[in-house]
Amino acid sequence: MLIALKTWLHKVSPSRDPLEAYQQTGEDVYIEILINTYSQDLFHFLKGQSDGVLAQDICQKTWLTVVEKRHLYRNQQTPKAWLFSIARNALLDEFKKQNRLCSLDEQFHEAASEDKIENKADVMYEAIIALPFLQREALSLQLEGFSLQEIATITNSETETIKTRLRYAKQTLKQRLGDNHGK
Amino acid sequence: MANDHDFDKALKQAYQRQKQQHGLSKQDLEQIKAKCRQPKQNKFWQQAQWAMACAGLLFLGALWIQPESEVTHLYALDLTQYDNIEHHGKENGQYTVHITRKQKPQYPDAVQTKHSELLAQARSFHGRIIENNSEFLLIADCKKNTLFEIEKSLLSDLSDLNLDGQLRQGELLALTSNKKGLLVNLTTLNQNQGIYSCP
Numbered sequence: 001m002l003i004a005l006k007t008w009l010h011k012v013s014p015s016r017d018p019l020e021a022y023q024q025t026g027e028d029v030y031i032e033i034l035i036n037t038y039s040q041d042l043f044h045f046l047k048g049q050s051d052g053v054l055a056q057d058i059c060q061k062t063w064l065t066v067v068e069k070r071h072l073y074r075n076q077q078t079p080k081a082w083l084f085s086i087a088r089n090a091l092l093d094e095f096k097k098q099n100r101l102c103s104l105d106e107q108f109h110e111a112a113s114e115d116k117i118e119n120k121a122d123v124m125y126e127a128i129i130a131l132p133f134l135q136r137e138a139l140s141l142q143l144e145g146f147s148l149q150e151i152a153t154i155t156n157s158e159t160e161t162i163k164t165r166l167r168y169a170k171q172t173l174k175q176r177l178g179d180n181h182g183k
Numbered sequence: 184m185a186n187d188h189d190f191d192k193a194l195k196q197a198y199q200r201q202k203q204q205h206g207l208s209k210q211d212l213e214q215i216k217a218k219c220r221q222p223k224q225n226k227f228w229q230q231a232q233w234a235m236a237c238a239g240l241l242f243l244g245a246l247w248i249q250p251e252s253e254v255t256h257l258y259a260l261d262l263t264q265y266d267n268i269e270h271h272g273k274e275n276g277q278y279t280v281h282i283t284r285k286q287k288p289q290y291p292d293a294v295q296t297k298h299s300e301l302l303a304q305a306r307s308f309h310g311r312i313i314e315n316n317s318e319f320l321l322i323a324d325c326k327k328n329t330l331f332e333i334e335k336s337l338l339s340d341l342s343d344l345n346l347d348g349q350l351r352q353g354e355l356l357a358l359t360s361n362k363k364g365l366l367v368n369l370t371t372l373n374q375n376q377g378i379y380s381c382p
Contacts, residue, residue, distance in 0.1 A: 028216075028219070028220050031216070031219050031220075032216050032219075035212060035215055035216055035219070036212065039207055039212055039215065040202060040206045040207060041202070043206065043207045044198075044201065044202040044205070044206065047205070052205075056207070056211065059207070059215070060214075060215055060218060063215050063218070063219050064218060064219065066219075067219050122197070122200075122201070124193060124194060124197035125197040125198060125200070125201045128194065128197070128198065139194070140198070143194060143195050143198040143199075170187075170190065170194075173190075173194070174190065
């Protein structure tokens with residue numbers, strides 16, 4: 001009874017990295033915890049870089065990759081950073097297939113909706129979405145809570161490059177939103 | 184915007200607001216979970232199939248390389264170890280016995296005398312089946328001095344045993360012979376009867 005309780009507590013312990021636990025045991029309970037914890041973040045990030053359908057597809061692929069390649073996870077990374085690395089690589093692969101990778105820097109997101117955007121936050125989000133891909137990506141990852149170093153790891157870039165992308169992204173946003181938000 | 188900090192905060196709020204409004208549905212999440220469980224099940228079946236295939240191969244391999252059974256090996260026919268070989272059969276419907284005696288360099292007379300004495304009296308003794316083929320049954324007496332080769336046609340007259348199913352190699356039999364040395368009865372012995380000495 002005590003052993004069972006200890007095992008249960010160990011399983012549900014919030015301090016335990018569920019990805020590490022999944023890597024070690026392969027039990028479904030851990031992948032379900034991970035899906036519940038990170039799927040929304042992952043989907044939202046991917047949707048910001050592509051569209052809803054592709055984002056859902058890549059999100060699913062990411063989880064299947066986690067199941068398949070969980071042995072590759074090293075806990076020097078946070079689970080979230082590892083998941084986002086997988087998701088980003090899957091997205092770029094998909095872009096390659098669709099020949100959309102040629103001009104990432106120039107790639108702009110199509111407006112999600114043609115409806116009139118009245119809400120201030122929605123206007124701001126639409127402005128983020130309108131940024132070039134690499135700036136949008138760096139900013140989205142920062143808004144997801146990743147550090148500069150983590151963003152650099154996820155995107156296979158230098159930290160200085162990420163700083164530059166973020167600076168440009170914010171400058172652009174300020175220019176576009178400046179007058180409206182200054183009021 | 185008043186300063187960078189406020190601007191960052193506003194960006195974060197806008198980002199989080201969109202995330203909450205346009206996230207994955209519960210159904211989508213369940214679908215992902217189901218897909219993540221599926222490959223593992225397939226993997227289990229794959230492993231099970233591999234395990235069964237390996238077990239099958241091992242079984243076939245074991246059958247292939249398995250030596251003759253211990254029983255066969257233990258009671259294999261070796262004619263050199265018997266002093267006398269008695270052939271019990273039928274000639275023109277009559278029960279006949281032919282005895283072949285092995286020529287031993289030492290004490291041949293003593294052996295012959297002893298065997299003749301045995302033949303001259305009605306007796307019951309135990310024997311073990313050495314071989315059971317379609318034509319005859321080979322039985323070694325319990326002292327392993329005499330090998331009885333009994334034709335199947337005669338055997339059906341002596342006993343009502345099931346000759347195909349009941350008589351297996353290594354099985355003990357109780358035999359009875361008359362004063363002429365002809366077998367008059369043959370029955371199987373229960374394993375639990377425990378034969379420790381020859382009668």
